[in-house]
Amino acid sequence: MRIKSEAKRQSIINAASVVFGSTGFEGSSMSDICNEAGCSRGTLYSYFASKEELFLEVMILGSQASIDAISAALDPAASNIEEALAQFGCRLLALIYSPEFLALRRLAMAEATRSEFGQLFYTRGRKKGDVMIADFLRQAAAAGKLRAEDPDLQAVQLVGLLESELSEMLFSANPQPLEPARIERVVANAIRVFMSAYGPSQTPTSPPDTRATIQK
Incomplete structure (x- = not known):
């Protein structure tokens, strides 16, 4: 079972902020965010179900x-x-x-x-x-x-x-x-x-x- 942590969640948000800030929402992909965060797609989706959800979290x-x-x-x-x-x-x-x-x-x-x-x-x-x-x-x-x-x-x-x-x-x-x-x-x-x-x-x-x- 994949164990979630607040530190990992925040690292994903930080990575998403960098990716969205450089290429915008439409130009970004979950793969780009995975690469920036240094995590697998499975890990990423265990924290955020979609790119839209992650984008909103970055904004908020x-x-x-x-x-x-x-x-x-x-x-x-x-x-x-x-x-x-x-x-x-x-x-x-x-x-x-x-x-x-x-x-x-x-x-x-x-x-x-x-x-x-x-x-x-x-x-x-x-x-x-x-x-x-x-x-x-x-x-x-x-x-x-x-x-x-x-x-x-x-x-x-x-x-x-x-x-x-x-x-x-x-x-x-x-x-x-x-x-x-x-x-x-x-x-x-x-x-x-x-x-x-x-x-x-x-x-x-x-x-x-x-x-x-x-x-x-």
Whole structure:
């Protein structure tokens, strides 16, 4: 009887990530993955019943890294909301615009038009991250650090602002890791725009009474 182990399962996933990243889903075969992992087809199929199942696992585990980074960076107890958002933004962009994660994102986008992988990747990955961000923004608004608006919309807009200057990297054939200084500039620009829209409202002062005095 073939004994399964978590270490072997992970080695197969790592090998599949390399193969899918270099040749795409359609261009990859289970034999290619076997060769990369150094295992037999029987061993491979004892862990994953199909290439589709293995591909989805690679996608989900890749997105989990993003979720973990979001969870670690969002601190509801932070006194300075701008600093908390900047820390979050820098960690997020360093991860999702790394060459390895960009390769996973491109794979998910390519498969979205041919199968349900794209939707599953979003539902089990990006969507969970958006929920975490929205919860953080909701707590920040309750503490008076942000203006109370729709936190789900705010979360989507925040990530959109953070990615707005880097989206062309998704289409680069050989993306290079971002320099920390560039990440900081991009994040600072995004947070400035976000806070201008959703920063805590100032209590308006009553305008002076400029009505003309009624002459008797």
